[in-house]
Structure formats: structure tokens, C-alpha cells
Amino acid sequence: MATDSATKQVPVSEGVFTWPSDEPRLLGSKCTDCGNVMFPTQSGCPKCSGQSTETIELGRTGTLWTWTVQGYPPKSPPYAGNADPKTFEAFGVGYVELPGEVKVETRLTVNDPEQLNIGMEMELTLVPLYTNDDGEEVMTFAFAPIN
Amino acid sequence: MTTDDVAIVGIGMHPFGRHEGVSGMDMGVAAVRSACADAGVQWEDIQFAFGGSASAGAPDTMVSKLGLTGLQFINVVNGCATGGSALFSAYNSIKSGMFDLGIAIGFDKHDRGAFRVNTKASGLSDWYGESGMALTTQFFGMKINRYMHEHGITEDSLARVSEKAFRNGSKNENAWRRRPLSMEEVKQSAMLSYPLTQYMFCSPGEGGVALILARADQAHKYTDTPVFLKAAVVRSRRFGSFEVMAPHIALEHNAGPTVDASAAAFEMAGMGPDDMDIAQLQDTESGAEIMHMAENGFCEHGEQEHMLAMGDTEITGRLPVNTDGGCLANGEPIGASGLRQVYENVLQLRGDAGERQVPNDPKTAYTHVYGAPGISGVTILAK
Structure with missing residues (x-):
């Protein structure tokens, strides 16, 4: 989707999700000691205090755990x-539970x-x-209901 | 350790709200002077101070107005538990035997509107705030939405808590918002973060509080009505809890720092929830008060719906909650907020709360603060 658009698109930050990609995935970390999954990537595990993590692509689908609407x-x-x-x-904001991984x-x-x-x-x-000063469309991630 | 180690012998407050032309620091100075007058001591008698402010300057610089006496003055910044942490530190300074008389001070002055979060200072990446997350209001909307789903709490309960807060606030000369609001007005106000409306949220504000602490065996020198600090506890989050400013939550569940702080405080005091006559609970929004009733052990999850409908948490109820109007009516100057709760409890235990006095001579009182980045502070007072 990034390369084919008339307007050039750029990610809000490198390393938050796969880019460019038609089927984007969030990038998280997995503790190499206890397997705990985190988002975004980070060094150090809050579960076991382990110091070694590896970057992984998180699942693309999950269930809405809770939500609100940013009204102002x-x-x-x-x-x-x-x-x-x-x-x-x-705009809506929520936590989506990715099965077996983490709630993002x-x-x-x-x-x-409704x-x-x-x-x-x-x-x-x-x-x-x-749209940034260079006329590029800055993209961030969101979850959409599966119809 | 005996349980009566530390007494609160003087209290002072600068009214909460918006005060054009008055700095946060000056509100702190006013609160200190008022606390000294209440205890009948001079500033030069104070041996140590812990001062907390998140946004209104370094508290220790206030000595240039109060007097350069050479006392030990330590600044405390600890998120939403800043005031509670100042009190905890003062409590332990006396309990350790190091000092006889000291003061905990908290003040603040915040910009209008929701807190502007410094994502970097919170250990978060820029994209998080840029993308429209990093708002404390969103967290509270999402936490109560999930809680209502799990425990059958309704919008009526959310509105009832606000209605109570503003009614109690109308009886508090130091409160910011003193106009009573009906449940309908609360429900019909602007929807800020579903399911929470404008009048279900407190606002960042301004104010100052100071509390003078003394060794319990010397308390009679300063007051005829000492109130004893039975417990002061601060706890941070554990793995699996659901907290403000969290880009992710673990799949496994932990009940959170409030449950931990509450249990530790009750153990320290040798008391339980049924022993408390009054409770001041963090009400960043009306749903928070509801959830914190259960997290602090005052009821089971879901029981709040019935308790609120029965008026159990009214000033005349079985367990009065947020008798001074709470954060909802007083606003939240971070450094002062936790100390405001203790100030209110001291007034109530002294029998000096005037129009909002809890009847039947309350003897015990509880305070609880919660906030970013997942921190809770609890105190238990008794006379």
C-alpha cells in the first residue's frame, strides 16, 4: 500500500509495525528466557527480569478486550x-487481545x-x-472490526 | 513497633480550584503557615520537611519565604502518589526515631484541560502520544467499560457518584466545584471518553496542603485532638496489572497496586475494611471510585451498584466515601491531592468538618490515591 499510492506514505515510527506491507503486523518482543510477549519492542522482561528479548511479528487478528472513544x-x-x-x-481506542501473545x-x-x-x-x-511538512502521509496502526 | 508511633498534630490547606496570580509554591507556603498555626508551632520548630509537586517548582525553594532555618528538606516527585510519598517519608522519619517533629507538604498548579503527558519522561516512545494514545482519560474510560461489562455496573452508578461528589463539595468551603449537579446533568454533559462524561471526570487543578507530624508520645504538646497515623503505604504495579499509559497488557491478570497497598496498610494497622468509619478513595472519575471501593476491600466486585443506590457511601451512610467531594469536586493538583484526603480525615476525626461532618463520632479513616504510572498510596488514621 505504501508504494502504489499517489501520495507517498511513511510510518509514524520505524520498528512499530512491518513496513511496507499489504498485511501489516505489529512488532513486539519475546523474552528468550520465559517467553513473555511485549509491545512495542523492548529490552528486559517485566515478568522474569530476564535481559534478553527477540523481536517478533505479532498476530494480525484478535478480540476487542475493552474500548473507549476519544471524544475531545x-x-x-x-x-x-x-x-x-x-x-x-x-476516534476509538481499545485493547485487542492477540491470542497466546499479549493485549495491545x-x-x-x-x-x-453502537x-x-x-x-x-x-x-x-x-x-x-x-500529512508531514514534506507532503507525505504519516501512517499509524489501528484495528478494524472483521465483518 | 507499637502502632501509635506517629501523630498528625497540625493541618493546613490552601483552597483548591483556580487561583489567578497565585503560584503553586505560594499555595504551599500558605498551607504550611496554616498548619503551623494549627499546631501552635513556629516554622523554626520544624526539624524536617518532605515536599511534593509535579508541576509547580522545587518545593525546597519555599524556605526562602518560610525562613532559612537549615532544616532537612527533601523534594518528592512520584507520579500521582507524590503527596502520599511525601507523607510516607515523613511518617518513617519520625517512626525511625530520627526526628520528633516534621512536615509533609504538597502543592501543584496544572494547565487547564487534560494532563499533557510527556511520553519520553514516562518511558514511552513518541509514536504513542503522536498516534492519539497516552491520555489518562482513555485509560479510565477503558477500565470502567471493561469493569461494567464484567460486574454489571450501570451508567446510573457513574452518575450517582458524581452527584454525591458535587453535593459533598457544595458543603466544603475549600472545594473547587461547589454547585450540586443532578444525575441527569451529569449524564447529559459532553461525552469525553466513553462511557465517561465531562462531569464524571475530575480536572487537573491547583491547591496546597501541609500536615505536621510528631512523635505520638509528644502529640499532647501541640494538640488536644491528635490523630494517629496507623499505616502509610505506597505500592507500584506488578506483572499483569492493567494500568494507565500501558501500550500493552499481559494476558495473565494481576489485581493491581491498589489491592497490594490496601492489604499492606490493613496489616500494618492491624485492622480491616470493616473497621473503617470513613474512606477517601481516588476518584479521578466516578468509575474509579466504584472500582476502588472493591479494590480497597470495602465490598465485592459488583456490589457497588446496590450500595450506591442505597446511599451507603453518603455522609450519613454506612461507609461515607469522599466526604469533601473528592477529586471530582476539588480537582487534582497532583502534589496536594493525596494530602487533601488525609486533611479531610483529620478534620472528620476531630469532629471539625462542619456541615459535612460524618455523624456518630467516627474514629477511623482511610485514604487511597491511584495514578500514573500504576502506583497506589494508602493511609489509615485513628484517634
Whole structure:
């Protein structure tokens, strides 16, 4: 999706998700001592205090563990998306439980409480966050309901 | 160690709210002076101080206004448990036998609106805040949403907690928000972070509190109504707990730092939840008060729905909670917030809480703070 677009797209940060990729995956860490999975990547394990972790690609699908809707513009900075109170659009935020791995905090592509339910199936996608000074579309990750 | 080692012999507060032209530091100074007057001591009598502020400057610089007496003054910054940590440190300084008389001070002054999180200082990457996460309000919305799903808590309970807070706040001359609000007004206010509306959230604010502590066996020198600090505990998160500012949560579950801090405090005091006459519980939002009732051991998960409907946590109820209006009516100046709870409990145990006095001569009181980055502080007082 990155290379074929008319507008050049760039990731919000290197090393958070696979890029470029038609089927993006979040990058996490796995403790080489106890197998604990973390997101994003980090050195050091909060479970066993082990000091060795390896980077892994996390699963693309999971279930919605909990959620909310960000109803007002976050302070900018740190928020890099549209924080103009006049045009701000609410966005969903939740934790998606990736089976056997970890629960990750994420934006959701849906902002309507009527369409969000704990336990629903979700999959990873990328969404535009803002356009940078070079005219590039900066992409971040989000989970979308699986229809 | 005997249980009556440390007494609170003086309390002072600068009103909470918004105070144009008054620095956070000056609110701290005002609180110190008021606490000294309450204990009948001079600033030069104070042997040590622990001062906490997250956003309003280095507390130890206040000696240039209070007097350069050469005392030991240590600054404390510890997230949302900053005030509680100052108190914990003061408590132990006396309990250890090192000092006889000291002070815990907390003050703050925050910008309007939700807390602006410094992701780097919180050990988080920039993309996390840039992408629209890193908001404390989101955490509370997500935690109570899950909790309501698991334990059958309804929107009515969320509104009831706010209604109680503003009603109690209306009876507190030091509170910020003193206008009572109906449940309907609470529900109809702007939806900030589903399922939480504007009037279900507290706001970052301003204020200052100071507490003077003395060796319990010397407390009579300063006051006829000493209140004894039976326990002061601070705990951080363990693996598997669900906390604010967490890009991931482990699959396995841990009940969190509040449960740990509460259990440790009850053990230290040799008391249990049923022994408490009053509780001040962290109410960053109304759902937090509900969840913290259970996490602190005052009920089972889910029982809150019935307790709130029955008025159990009202000033006249079985276990009055947040008698001064809590964070909801007072706002949250981080450095002062935990000490405000203790100030309120001292007033209540002295019988000096005026219009909001808990009836039937309460003898024990509990405080609990919770906040970023997954930290809880608990105290237990008794007279």
C-alpha cells in the first residue's frame, strides 16, 4: 500500500509495525528466557527480569478486550493528528487481545459506541494520521472490526 | 513497633480550584503557615520537611519565604502518589526515631484541560502520544467499560457518584466545584471518553496542603485532638496489572497496586475494611471510585451498584466515601491531592468538618490515591 499510492506514505515510527506491507503486523518482543510477549519492542522482561528479548511479528487478528472513544482533541503535542476543535473527529481506542501473545493498546477504525462490543473480532490495518511538512502521509496502526 | 508511633498534630490547606496570580509554591507556603498555626508551632520548630509537586517548582525553594532555618528538606516527585510519598517519608522519619517533629507538604498548579503527558519522561516512545494514545482519560474510560461489562455496573452508578461528589463539595468551603449537579446533568454533559462524561471526570487543578507530624508520645504538646497515623503505604504495579499509559497488557491478570497497598496498610494497622468509619478513595472519575471501593476491600466486585443506590457511601451512610467531594469536586493538583484526603480525615476525626461532618463520632479513616504510572498510596488514621 505504501508504494502504489499517489501520495507517498511513511510510518509514524520505524520498528512499530512491518513496513511496507499489504498485511501489516505489529512488532513486539519475546523474552528468550520465559517467553513473555511485549509491545512495542523492548529490552528486559517485566515478568522474569530476564535481559534478553527477540523481536517478533505479532498476530494480525484478535478480540476487542475493552474500548473507549476519544471524544475531545488530545493536546498537541504530543498528538500529531488533527487536534483542531472545529474539525476534530472522535476516534476509538481499545485493547485487542492477540491470542497466546499479549493485549495491545490501539486506535480503532470505528468511533461509534453502537458498533463496538467487547469480544468482537478485530484485525490490524494502517490509517493516515497527518500529512508531514514534506507532503507525505504519516501512517499509524489501528484495528478494524472483521465483518 | 507499637502502632501509635506517629501523630498528625497540625493541618493546613490552601483552597483548591483556580487561583489567578497565585503560584503553586505560594499555595504551599500558605498551607504550611496554616498548619503551623494549627499546631501552635513556629516554622523554626520544624526539624524536617518532605515536599511534593509535579508541576509547580522545587518545593525546597519555599524556605526562602518560610525562613532559612537549615532544616532537612527533601523534594518528592512520584507520579500521582507524590503527596502520599511525601507523607510516607515523613511518617518513617519520625517512626525511625530520627526526628520528633516534621512536615509533609504538597502543592501543584496544572494547565487547564487534560494532563499533557510527556511520553519520553514516562518511558514511552513518541509514536504513542503522536498516534492519539497516552491520555489518562482513555485509560479510565477503558477500565470502567471493561469493569461494567464484567460486574454489571450501570451508567446510573457513574452518575450517582458524581452527584454525591458535587453535593459533598457544595458543603466544603475549600472545594473547587461547589454547585450540586443532578444525575441527569451529569449524564447529559459532553461525552469525553466513553462511557465517561465531562462531569464524571475530575480536572487537573491547583491547591496546597501541609500536615505536621510528631512523635505520638509528644502529640499532647501541640494538640488536644491528635490523630494517629496507623499505616502509610505506597505500592507500584506488578506483572499483569492493567494500568494507565500501558501500550500493552499481559494476558495473565494481576489485581493491581491498589489491592497490594490496601492489604499492606490493613496489616500494618492491624485492622480491616470493616473497621473503617470513613474512606477517601481516588476518584479521578466516578468509575474509579466504584472500582476502588472493591479494590480497597470495602465490598465485592459488583456490589457497588446496590450500595450506591442505597446511599451507603453518603455522609450519613454506612461507609461515607469522599466526604469533601473528592477529586471530582476539588480537582487534582497532583502534589496536594493525596494530602487533601488525609486533611479531610483529620478534620472528620476531630469532629471539625462542619456541615459535612460524618455523624456518630467516627474514629477511623482511610485514604487511597491511584495514578500514573500504576502506583497506589494508602493511609489509615485513628484517634
